[in-house]
Amino acid sequence: MTAPPLASVVSARTDVELAAVFERVWEARGYQTRVRFRGPDVHVEAAGETPEGATRELRIWITTTGTVTADKTSAFVRRCERAAIEPYVAAVGGGRVAPDAHRRGLVVLDAPTIAVEIRETGVESFVRDLAAEADGADGDGGGPSSGAEGDDSNDDEADRLTRREALKKAGAYVAGGLVTYLAVERVSDFVQQSPKLRAAVARHAAWLDARLPDVRLPTIEWSLPTPQPLSEESTLPNRTTAVATPANATTIPYADLRTNPESYAGTTVTYTGRVEETMERGEARLALVAVEDDRGRLSGDVVARWPTGRFFDGDIGFRLLADERVRLWGVVAGEGSISGGAQYPRIDVSVLEKT
Incomplete structure (x- = not known):
């Protein structure tokens, strides 16, 4: 069967999977890369040297589901300019950049453009393998695999969670308490350094579902420092506690x-x-x-x-x-x-x- 066009493969990727693609593309160019999660947004940052020996840094904002508005790009571009970083937005699949959101210096990447970058850096096989692995994990799961695994294989398939379900379950445990949240965040900081690892953890989280109640979380001891004035004469508080906040305040969309x-x-x-x-x-x-x-x-x-x-x-x-x-x-x-x-x-x- 003929392989699907690379651009359509790129368009079908999630934010996290696309971050893994950009990591591989820029690592192939000799750049150091990292992935940052800013709220619900995924950014890939790359730093390295051009063939001419100049230092170069860039930040790619990935969106596959939402619309990037003019106000958002203005804030993003300003933040990048202050840090001397080239701003990119990768909008594929269901993601798009509003017509009035384009700014001078902002590079907008679509699926065909990303496909060219993938071919130029020789990482097409990685992208197709990533897509095949992700598509297999998102499937129905099928029946038991052939061989002598028997009931154990059936149990594995029956217990498997999709990535979406795993994320929902992780969110439920995070909401369970502040201590649980802190423990998960401690692990999350490590896992999120690699989008591929993050996706793998989500796909294989089913076994964790049956074992989480038996996990003993580490005890975290807290000690809050006593607030100190800025100087011996100063009595300035850290908040505007002296002024009552308006009771009728609303948040207009x-x-x-x-x-x-x-x-x-x-x-x-x-x-x-x-x-x-x-x-x-x-x-x-x-x-x-x-x-x-x-x-x-x-x-x-x-x-x-x-x-x-x-x-x-x-x-x-x-x-x-x-x-x-x-x-x-x-x-x-x-x-x-x-x-x-x-x-x-x-x-x-x-x-x-x-x-």
Whole structure:
């Protein structure tokens, strides 16, 4: 039977499997690679030297199910530019990049382009083997294998979990308690270094299902340090505990807020996100914050504004730095910009916390 086209094989891969493909492609070029899991997003980072001897670093954001919006690419490209990393987005299968999401310097990879990269680096056999292994694991499982294994083979097939089921079961155990979560995360940090290993663990997790109740988790002892003032004279708290958070605050879906911020003017809102950029303009301090949705995924940017001296000098005892994760409460005040450039929904902040 004729083998399917390489581009269609690439299109059928999951985020994790595609990360393994990019790892192999860039390792074949002599680059050091690693996989990072940022919330639900998968990134592959590669660093090495070009044939001319120049140092090169790149980061590939992989999506096979979602849409990459303009606000998300703006935050991604800015983060890469600050770290002097080339930004790539690989959108295959059900993933796509919105028409207005393209940015200068952002390289968008589709399945045919990735197929060319695979052939150029000579890793096509690895990709097809990975696809065959994954497709076999996702199948019905069939009957018992031929040979003398008998009932043991039947039991193995009956107990096998799909990767999706294994992930659901892992999520249930994580929700079981903080100590269990920490133990799983400790192992996960190691496993996630290799997407292929991560996929293999998920495919063969069925046997673990029957044995998890008997596993004795390590005892983790906790000791919380006593909060200390920044100096002998300072009494600044770490949070805005002196100011009550608004009880009527809501979280407007970012897509709605971005489309027509003026219609929500005067609405009290609250968001959690990461600081992208800060500046002081006259009597106001401003921060560009990439806010998150209820699943922890970056939704887009808002401009947070407050009078100079309201925070840092009185209520908050921490410095607001790039990539700092914060939660803010405030009132929607139309649109604004951080430095006279692109306009984003603006929030006049009344309470700010470091998370």
